[in-house]
Amino acid sequence: MxxxxxxxxxxxxxxxxxxxxxxxxxxxxxxxxxxxxxxxxxxxxxxxxxxxxxxxxxxxxxxxxxxxxxxxxxxxxxxxxxxxxxxxxxxxxxxxxxxxxxxxxxxxxxxxxxxxxxxxxxxxxxxxxxxxxxxxxxxxxxxxxxxxxxxxxxxxxxxxxxxxxxxxxxDATEAKPRPEAIRPAQPPCPDAMQAMMAMIGDAASPVAIIGGAGWNAKAREHFQAFAERIGLPVATAFRRQDAISPRSPVYAGNLGYGPNPKLVERIKAADLILAVGARLGEATTDGYTIVTPDHPDQQLIHVHPDPGELGRVYRTDLALCADMPEFAEAAALWDDGSIIPFDAGPQAHAEWEEWSTPAPSDWPLDLASCVGFMRETLPADTMICNGAGNFGGWWHRYWRYDGHPTQLAPTCGAMGYGVPAAVAAARRFPDRTVVAVSGDGDFLMNGQELATAVQYGVDLLVVVVDNGAYGTIRMHQEREFPARISATELKNPDFAALAISFGGWAARAETTDQFKSALLEAQGRKGLRLIHCVIDVEQLAASGATVSGLRSR
Missing domain, CATH: 3.40.50.970 (Thiamin diphosphate (ThDP)-binding fold, Pyr/PP domains)
Structure with a gap:
């Protein structure tokens, strides 16, 4: 045929x-x-x-x-x-x-x-x-x-x-294709925009939570300009960290699992929440506790392109149904002098800078220091792709997602996403540095797509964090049932040898210095590269929590 x-x-x-x-x-x-x-x-x-x-x-x-x-x-x-x-x-x-x-x-x-x-x-x-x-x-x-x-x-x-x-x-048919479908670009209602500006102007401690629902580079640029003009602290929803530049003087950090405690307190103390694109789901709100569905003593302005999301879970004081870029541009251009700039934006950013700066630890392979070295070594617009697992916390806390898109990670917590997403990213942006970050359990769910990476000749760096366990579940298990390990231990292959068998280059790192050397060598190569990072199962999270520490809680 x-x-x-x-x-x-x-x-x-x-x-x-x-x-x-x-x-x-x-x-x-x-x-x-x-x-x-x-x-x-x-x-x-x-x-x-x-x-x-x-x-x-x-x-x-x-x-x-x-x-x-x-x-x-x-x-x-x-x-x-x-x-x-x-x-x-x-x-x-x-x-x-x-x-x-x-x-x-x-x-x-x-x-x-x-x-x-x-x-x-x-x-x-x-x-x-x-x-x-x-x-x-x-x-x-x-x-x-x-x-x-x-x-x-x-x-x-x-x-x-x-x-x-x-x-x-x-079947036979004489039908013809229809023209290209275009996403509707709905601008915000001017009256609603005026009401929103008045509410922000009357607030004492407002905070924005942004990202999602068609957010793109245009929305990022315009909303950032608006927030910086009025000094509005901006937090990103779970795994939406590229929704604003980390260099913005009003970027306050990210929500989700393991956020900065100072950011959590800032949001709880806010008298007005401006949610733009974010659905305020379970992960972003830590089980609907950071911002509660009825949020007493707080006002909520919710901006979303789908009317079905507005008022669906949260009591909403002002709902704006609008396309994200259209809303952000309207906000950036709206300057009626009614809002006196806040001091909170730069303060929140300083708190995030302190929180996101790695501090040395005694672990042989200190992942915080490794992420810090990656920041110094790789281009600022590097794309980080990860699935689900405790390992992701180090990148959520210490990596700076500069540029859009630079973060590909499932907000629904699906394992096995990182490697396939990175293959797609490397194919879509062949001139960008693309890194897949995976846990050991996470990696083996779709690690066979390394073959796809090699087949299509993409440049891809994979970092596998191996602690010999389903680490996130182990963490919860130790919290709920101390010292009663069940079904969370793993017997892993040699991930470096596996990558080599696919036709890639690989190195094993058991110390921070070994990781740094491997990263420098990987950066000078093309094609598939993998660094197998071996850490202790006790080293559970970027917050510094350990299995032993959890047992006493």
């Missing part, structure tokens, strides 16, 4: 992808969509990345959407392929990232017989996607694809899942 014999429906689907400016697809191939694979043969507009597991596929697509602001695109087969890919759909949903997952499905005449690998995808993905549907008619492919792009980008961004019946992809 060649490109001239691609069935009409499959050829039309590829044409629709091109029309939507889809320039990259991540996939594990399946027989259920062979027609589409044939349609992609020889296609110069779309870069096809073949991965090693569907979880890696969907994580890469999720990360790609986070970087571009347009849907990351994934193709997987039915049944096991789709269920493997569901983790990335869940991340895209909770992280508010645009993504479209195409799933090859059983033929239409086989439906409802529990055919081979049959799943009701609308029912399966419905709770974790913005929209899940099946394209039963080839003539409606343009309609469904355009709608998928529009839904994925509009309001609160998120994932869309479209099932493609195998037989439908071979």
């Amino acid at each position: 060649n490109e001239h014999t691609t069935p009409d429906a499959a050829r039309l689907l590829v044409q629709c992808l091109v029309e939507q400016h889809c320039d990259r697809i991540f996939t594990v191939p399946g027989e259920s969509f062979l027609q589409v694979l044939d349609g992609l043969h020889g296609q110069t507009d779309i870069d096809v990345i073949t991965c090693r597991q569907e979880g890696g596929v969907s994580f890469m697509a999720c990360a790609d959407g986070a970087m571009t602001g347009r849907p990351g695109v994934a193709f997987v087969t039915r049944g096991p392929g789709a269920t493997n890919a569901s983790i990335g759909v869940h991340v895209a949903y909770q992280d508010s990232q645009p993504m479209v997952l195409f799933v090859g499905d059983v033929a239409r005449e086989m439906r409802d017989r529990e055919g081979f690998q049959e799943v009701d995808f609308a029912a399966f993905f419905g709770p974790i996607a913005k929209w899940a549907a099946r394209i039963d008619s080839a003539d409606r492919i343009p309609e469904y694809v355009a709608r998928a792009w529009s839904v994925a980008m509009s309001g609160r961004p998120g994932p869309v899942v479209l099932a493609l019946p195998e037989d439908m992809l071979s």
Whole structure:
């Protein structure tokens, strides 16, 4: 079969992808969509990345959407392929990232017989996607694809899942692609903006919490200008640390797990919270305690592009439904002289500077010092990609996410995200330094995507933090059930040897000096590089907590 014999429906689907400016697809191939694979043969507009597991596929697509602001695109087969890919759909949903997952499905005449690998995808993905549907008619492919792009980008961004019946992809059709879908850019209401400025002007100790919901470089630039003009302390929501420059004199630090205690107290003491883009979820608010849903003695201004998020959990004193860049630009340009600049912004920034400066420790491999050395050695716009685990706390606290995007990390706490996200980042930004940071348990969930990195020749540095345990769960276990270790210990491979077997370069580091030497050597090389960092399980968190310390609490 060649490109001239691609069935009409499959050829039309590829044409629709091109029309939507889809320039990259991540996939594990399946027989259920062979027609589409044939349609992609020889296609110069779309870069096809073949991965090693569907979880890696969907994580890469999720990360790609986070970087571009347009849907990351994934193709997987039915049944096991789709269920493997569901983790990335869940991340895209909770992280508010645009993504479209195409799933090859059983033929239409086989439906409802529990055919081979049959799943009701609308029912399966419905709770974790913005929209899940099946394209039963080839003539409606343009309609469904355009709608998928529009839904994925509009309001609160998120994932869309479209099932493609195998037989439908071979149908004849004369339908034509629809034009490119554009994200609606809703400006804020001028009256609401005036009310917001008045509320901020009347406040004694306001604080902003920002990031998410389509935040981009334009939103970052304009909101930073607004906050700096009025001296407003700005905290970033969980894993949204690149939403403002760390060099900004009003940046107050990040919320999430292990935040600066002084920042927590500042937010609790604030009389007004300005939440822009942030949903104020469980991680950002430490279980809805830093800012409570009813927040007595505090006013809440909530700005979000999706009206469904406004007033959903929190009592809201002023709700603004607006696109993030549009709102930020309006705020930056609004200067009616009603707000006397606050002193709190520079004070909060000084507190963050102190908190984020590494202090030497007695650990043989001191991760705080290692992150500090990375800061000194790698470019300021280095992209840090990590999954879930206690190890991430060192980078959350000590790394400075300068530039946008520079942080790719799942706010929903999914393990295995870091390596696939870093592969996607290195492919999207080949001239940037990209670092995947993984724990030992985290790494082995999708570490096989090192093969994808090598296959496509990307430059990628991987740092594996190996403490021989599921460290985060061990930490909770020691807190709840002291000295009763159960199911959290790990027997690990030689990660450096594993990377070499994939065709990369690797080094093992058991001391801080060994890490520094390895980083310098890695920086002078191209391709896949991995540093295997071996630490004691007692060294649990950037806050300095240890297993022994937890036992006494």
